[in-house]
Structure formats: C-alpha cells, structure tokens
Amino acid sequence: xxxxxxxxxxxxxxxxxxxxxxxxxxxxxxxxxxxxxxxxxxxxxxxxxxxxxxxxxxxxxxxxxxxxxxxxxxxxxxxxxxxxxxxxxxxxxxxxxxxxxxxxxxxxxxxxxxxxxxxxxxxxxxxxxxxxxxxxxxxxxxxxxxxxxxxxxxxxxxxxxxxxxxxxxxxxxxxxxxxxxxxxxxxxxxxxxxxxxxxxxxxxxxxxxxxxxxxxxxxxxxxxxxxxxxxxxxxxxxxxxxxxxxxxxxxxxxxxxxxxxxxxxxxxxxxxxxxxxxxxxxxxxxxxxxxxxxxxxxxxxxxxxxxxxxxxxxxxxxxxxxxxxxxxxxxxxxxxxxxxxxxxxxxxxxxxxxxxxxxxxxxxxxxxxxxxxxxxxxxxxxxxxxx
Numbered sequence: 001x002x003x004x005x006x007x008x009x010x011x012x013x014x015x016x017x018x019x020x021x022x023x024x025x026x027x028x029x030x031x032x033x034x035x036x037x038x039x040x041x042x043x044x045x046x047x048x049x050x051x052x053x054x055x056x057x058x059x060x061x062x063x064x065x066x067x068x069x070x071x072x073x074x075x076x077x078x079x080x081x082x083x084x085x086x087x088x089x090x091x092x093x094x095x096x097x098x099x100x101x102x103x104x105x106x107x108x109x110x111x112x113x114x115x116x117x118x119x120x121x122x123x124x125x126x127x128x129x130x131x132x133x134x135x136x137x138x139x140x141x142x143x144x145x146x147x148x149x150x151x152x153x154x155x156x157x158x159x160x161x162x163x164x165x166x167x168x169x170x171x172x173x174x175x176x177x178x179x180x181x182x183x184x185x186x187x188x189x190x191x192x193x194x195x196x197x198x199x200x201x202x203x204x205x206x207x208x209x210x211x212x213x214x215x216x217x218x219x220x221x222x223x224x225x226x227x228x229x230x231x232x233x234x235x236x237x238x239x240x241x242x243x244x245x246x247x248x249x250x251x252x253x254x255x256x257x258x259x260x261x262x263x264x265x266x267x268x269x270x271x272x273x274x275x276x277x278x279x280x281x282x283x284x285x286x287x288x289x290x291x292x293x294x295x296x297x298x299x300x301x302x303x304x305x306x307x308x309x310x311x312x313x314x315x316x317x318x319x320x321x322x323x324x325x326x327x328x329x330x331x332x333x334x335x336x337x338x339x340x341x342x343x344x345x346x347x348x349x350x351x352x353x354x355x356x357x358x359x360x361x362x363x364x365x366x367x368x369x370x371x372x373x374x375x376x377x378x379x380x381x382x383x384x385x386x387x
Contacts, residue, residue, distance in 0.1 A: 002190065003198055004257060007139055008240025021293040031138075031245055033089050033176050041151075044139065047233035048209045053215060054230040055215030063093040063223035067367040071333055075379035076371055078310070079167070079325035087111040087159060088219065088226065091170065094371030095308065095329065097363045099276035102308060102327070103170035106308070111159040114217040114228075115235050116131025116152055121172040123220075124272065124279065126252075126357055128312060128325065130166030134159055137236050138246045146252045146312075146355075148271070150177060152245055154220060156235045167325070169310045175274035195256045196271075202249040210234035225276055237327045250311075252355065257285035262293050266358065277305075280358040284314065286351050296346035299337030305360045306331050314353035318342045320382065330380075332364055340385055363377060 011018040018026045027048050032040030076094055083164040094107045095102040101121070110132070127147045134141045134149055136157040151157060153176075171177075183194035190197045212234040241322055250271075258268040265347045271281035287295040296318050315386040316322040318338040330336040338346075367375070 003202050004242070004244060005246055006240075006242040007043075007251065008209070008238065009310045010042070010044060010240040010242055011079075012317040015062060018044055020046075020221040026239060027116055029386045031241075031243070032217065033153065035243065038176060039244040041138065043238045043241035046209065046237040046239060048215065049233075049235075051232040053232045056217075056228040056230065058225045058227045060224060061088075061091075061221070061226055063096055063368040063370065065096075065366045066369040066372040069364065070367065071331055073331065073334075073336065074329045074367065074371075074378040075322075075376040076327040076329070077323075077325065077374045077376065078142070078169070080374040081106055081370075083108050083165070083276060085109045088116065090369075092370045093368050094327065094374070095365040095367060097361060099274070099363055099366050100359070100361055100365075101170075101172040102359065102365070103168075103172060105166075105168040105170055107159075107161070107166050107168075108164060109258050110161050111157075114219050115156050117218055117220045118151070118172065119220050120153060122153050122177045123149075123175050124153040124173065124177055125151065126169040126171075126310070126312075128167040129171055130161055130163040132159060132161040132163070132166070133234070134247065134249075136204065136247050137238050138207075138241060140208060141202060141204055141247060141249045143249055144251075148250045148252065149246045149247065149305070150250070150272075152176070155247055157247070169357060171279060172249050173274055173277070175276050177272050177274055180270050180273045180278075190233065193258075194353075195258055195268075196250065196254055200250055200254040202251075204248070207238060207240070208236045209239055210236050212237075228309075236368045241320055251282060252281050252357070255281045255283050258284050259286050260288060261290040262288050262295060263295065264288075266360070269358065277359055277361040280360070282309075282354055282358065284351070284353045284355065285343050287346075287349055294342040294343060294347060295349055296338045296343045296351070299335055301335040302330055305331060305337070305362050306365045308356045308359040308361070308365070310359075312355040313358065314355045316356065317346055317352050317359045318355050337383075339382060 272279040
C-alpha cells in the first residue's frame with residue numbers, strides 16, 4: 001500500500017506492554033513481506049496467532065501444463081469456466097509462469113466453512129460479476145462490479161456473496177503488487193499526473209474481532225499445495241493494527257484515462273506493477289484528437305513480454321468477434337495488432353466505451369490444460385485477409 005492506515009486499539013509504542021481489560025496481554029504480530037525490508041503492519045491479537053491444533057493433510061492444486069513453450073496467439077472463452085459452489089474449487093488456472101498465475105473463478109456460495117490464506121502470492125481479484133463483502137483478519141471491504149481487490153500474501157480471509165452469479169479474473173503474484181513508482185513522489189504520495197489518487201483507494205472500514213477458542217479450519221496455499229490446518233482460536237481476533245500492509249479495493253471506474261492528440265502507448269493505462277509484470281486498465285475515454293489520428297493501436301512487436309487482455313465490457317474496437325469474459329494471449333517474440341478492418345473503422349471515431357484488464361508479463365506464460373479446454377484454436381489465423 002502507498003500510505004499509512006490505522007484501525008482499532010493499539011499501544012502508544014511498538015513492542016511494548018499492551019494489556020486487556022482483565023490485565024492480561026494482547027499478542028503483537030509483525031505482518032510483513034520481503035523479510036524485514038518490505039511493507040508491514042503491526043497487529044494486536046486477543047489470542048496467540050500461533051496455536052496450531054491439527055494438520056489434517058494437504059492436496060495439490062498445481063495446474064497441469066498443456067503448452068510449455070509456444071508462439072501461438074490464443075483466445076480463451078472465460079465464461080465457459082463452469083460455476084462451482086466452493087470458492088477454492090471454482091478457481092481455474094488458465095495461464096501461468098514462475099511469477100504469476102492467471103486464474104478464472106465462478107464461485108456460487110459464500111466462503112464460510114473455512115478460512116483461506118495464500119502464503120505464496122499477493123492476489124488481485126477483479127470483480128466481473130457479483131457483489132459482496134471481503135472479510136479479513138485486518139478488516140472488511142464491500143465489493144461490486146469493476147472492483148480490484150488487492151489481498152497481500154498472508155492475509156486470512158473469507159468472502160460473503162450477495163449474488164448467486166459471481167465471476168472473478170484473478171492475478172496471483174509471487175512478487176508484491178504495488179502502485180506504479182512513476183505515479184509516486186519520494187514520500188510515496190501519488191502525484192498529480194497519476195490517473196488515480198489515494199481518495200480512490202478504499203481501505204478496510206470495519207474490524208471484525210472474535211474472542212473465541214475452538215477449532216477453526218484454515219486452508220493455506222503454499223507451493224501449489226493446499227494445507228488444511230486447524231487453529232485453536234478464531235483467526236479474526238485482531239483488536240487493532242497500523243501500517244502499510246493490508247487489503248484494499250480500487251474500482252476500475254475510478255481510473256482516469258490519459259489521452260493525447262495521437263495514440264498513447266499502453267503504459268498510460270498502467271494501474272499496478274511488480275518487477276515481473278504490470279497490470280493496466282482500459283476504460284471508456286475520448287479518442288485521439290489530431291485531425292489525422294488513427295485511434296486503433298498500431299502493430300507492435302511483443303519481443304520482451306507476453307500480453308494478456310481480459311475483456312470486461314463495451315465495444316472492443318481493435319478486435320473482431322470478442323465478447324465479455326474472453327481472454328486474448330499474444331506471446332512474446334511475434335508482432336500483433338488490430339484485426340483486419342479495425343484501423344479503417346477507427347478513423348473518425350471520437351470515443352470508446354471499452355472496459356478491459358491487461359497483464360503484461362516479462363516471462364513467457366504456459367497454457368494449462370484447463371486454459372486450452374476453453375481456447376479458440378484458430379484465433380491465430382484471424383488476422384488473415386479473407387476478401
């Protein structure tokens with residue numbers, strides 16, 4: 001997170017005595033990343049956060065790879081991933097490398113029977129369909145269509161859905177996800193030219209504190225395994241915390257597009273970054289206003305990165321035959337650009353209503369068997385002139 005947040009009750013100084021009303025101590029936990037060098041939060045717990053009662057076992061969720069190395073463009077039909085009742089069972093990994101996994105999920109039921117923690121990856125959940133509440137040990141966030149939910153690794157959470165149909169586009173990152181450095185000054189504040197500011201970032205507003213002992217199942221993801229662990233106290237027992245490491249929400253509808261007289265390159269759409277990939281938001285905007293401008297993107301070579309575009313809503317000007325929930329994959333090493341006719345159609349247009357999320361990775365993405373099952377095998381031929 002780019003700025004400091006505080007909730008609940010905390011002592012005046014870190015690592016000092018903090019007593020409960022009965023005179024016993026609250027238990028402090030440093031919740032941080034990158035050893036002691038990354039963002040962190042100090043939280044204060046009613047019970048020790050270390051009380052493991054039982055380890056029930058584990059099972060693999062490692063995706064099966066169909067294509068290890070390829071130079072083929074694909075279109076994946078994301079809405080063909082079938083809805084499933086359970087939140088974790090609904091998560092389908094379509095594309096993956098050692099830094100990031102692109103996951104589709106269509107959960108039908110609230111995550112209430114257990115708690116979940118990803119110990120390996122930050123999770124960026126984009127809400128395509130559905131509304132509800134993300135409940136975490138560091139507070140709750142309401143969400144709706146168009147929201148990004150950034151859940152740092154190690155956050156324990158549950159999800160309450162208000163709707164029977166829910167669809168997420170999920171980016172799991174082995175590297176911490178930040179707001180782009182070029183949008184921030186030396187103090188971490190978002191600059192005037194940033195397409196969003198701190199007012200747009202929604203922090204947890206309600207801290208859920210349970211003083212309960214018993215048996216509480218937490219499913220923990222670690223190195224493509226889910227470990228089922230039973231803790232002796234409720235995971236949501238935090239009475240207060242402060243710091244920079246906590247979940248937050250940002251709506252794609254609050255992203256303010258940067259436009260110009262001629263076509264602007266993809267970095268103007270950047271929303272999040274790591275040192276291994278970037279995430280961009282394409283939102284409704286005015287087109288270029290040079291009298292001879294071509295609003296359609298120019299052909300460009302993907303030499304250093306794979307490009308993934310998740311189509312959310314609106315009219316996707318540069319592509320033919322694209323629908324909501326489709327994912328295009330254009331691999332590094334070959335050029336790509338607008339479909340036949342798209343350039344000509346764009347000339348003279350003044351605005352677009354497209355809504356899409358882009359992920360550009362710096363390592364090649366492998367296509368999983370689940371991803372290939374929803375792929376259009378002829379998409380790579382769709383640039384041929386069929387006149």
